Amino acid sequence: MFCEVIDIYDRFENLNEVKKQAIMNAGFKIFGEYGYSKASIDDIVREAGISKGSLFYYFGSKKNFFLYLYEYAAALMKQTVNGPGEDLRTNIMKKTDFFDRLDEIKKRKMKLSSLYPHMSGFIKKAPFETSGDVYKDIQMINQRLASEQTDNFFENLDLYKFKEGIDPYMVFQLLSWCAEGIVNHYQREAPADGDDVQKEIDYDPVLSLYDRYSAMLRKCFYKEEYLDKNIDE
Amino acid sequence: MFCEVIDIYDRFENLNEVKKQAIMNAGFKIFGEYGYSKASIDDIVREAGISKGSLFYYFGSKKNFFLYLYEYAAALMKQTVNGPGEDLRTNIMKKTDFFDRLDEIKKRKMKLSSLYPHMSGFIKKAPFETSGDVYKDIQMINQRLASEQTDNFFENLDLYKFKEGIDPYMVFQLLSWCAEGIVNHYQREAPADGDDVQKEIDYDPVLSLYDRYSAMLRKCFYKEEYLDKNIDE
């Protein structure tokens, strides 16, 4: 029961993946850059390379499209952190080393932002959208998302490895800002969308740069006796 | 000669400081949030608490106002980094300790962003403005600013204090992201503009939080022998 209620957006979801991603990325980009009220459908369809009629054919209204993107991004974000990793066995909460666990999360998020380059910008703004058109809906979604929130990062972590006087939460913050800064940096590098080929940022340099920062902090913040980990540089 | 050419904006500059700041902050906020083309004059004057006629009386056009803000912000930013400090004797380039010099710069910038909370967001976006209306002007200003650029941070710095294998440039980046993150965090805290009192963020907690991060990094990245500095926590 109540199963087919979800699929109001069949028309969109039956499209091929490249087209879907192009449309969603266009939405993430324009909504993320200008916010709901200032983002125009014309901008979005131009960016996505489709006609205005199509977008309304898929979603019916600007509001529906925005909310669809928000739900989608939130779900994908949650799954990225909580779900299994690439080899389907990596459960993040099984890792009890601070850096191992944090690196895994950051890397997953960074990979995600290579597939949807403007999604992180979108989900950072969307929850605070004030436009009367979507305000209440956003709040309801936020409430549901908050209630679904389960495990926190610091649960069951080997914090004794840190030197005296090092606050793990500060290290957590530092590496969060770091990951964000790196992604932003590489996204500015990527020039205008050439021709038709999706100019994807290859995230290898992104990940390895993050690794350098993470390794630097681990080396200096951990007690000597816990530095037996492989150092590949 | 050519002296009074500058003062086209007498009408604005003769206003009292509070009003000027309110108007500029409104511009920084709206332009910074939406970009030139999507920022509307109506939004700005509503935010500033003045009438639309006044703004055109001061600046003549949207374009003029935008460019005025950009020039002002760039000049203020430059002066903040290069100029003397609060006690008029602190020349940044005289400090040869990495953290001393960096902390001084970051603190100055953080204080500035308590006076103009949305200026940093504005100057981050403005140089890349693509709107045809202001594109060429922005580029010209950028060119001039680049040519005026003089001293770089790493000149004449005691980098030997760092432990082997620590890249000072990475530390520089890390603390830049850190300062930015802290300011962003405290700016979200500040709620809607209550009544008429300018809700200024008191930057003491901001600065002291930055200090904690800076101190943590210094303690772990410097060789033991250079840690004789006072540790106030």
Add this chain to the structure above:
DNA sequence: TAATATATTGACCAATTCGGTCAATCATGT
């Protein structure tokens, strides 16, 4: 106080842009 000059306002303007519609076309499989 009266007179002059300047500051400030918001209703108003033409032009553009907005979200949304829809008849017409295209694509595909039968």
Add this chain to the structure above:
DNA sequence: ACATGATTGACCGAATTGGTCAATATATTA
């Protein structure tokens, strides 16, 4: 040839745009 659904972009009324200006409020000078 036919039918079905996908796609388009010209088009709509409504809202918003940057900018104007006659009217009013305030400050300055006499």
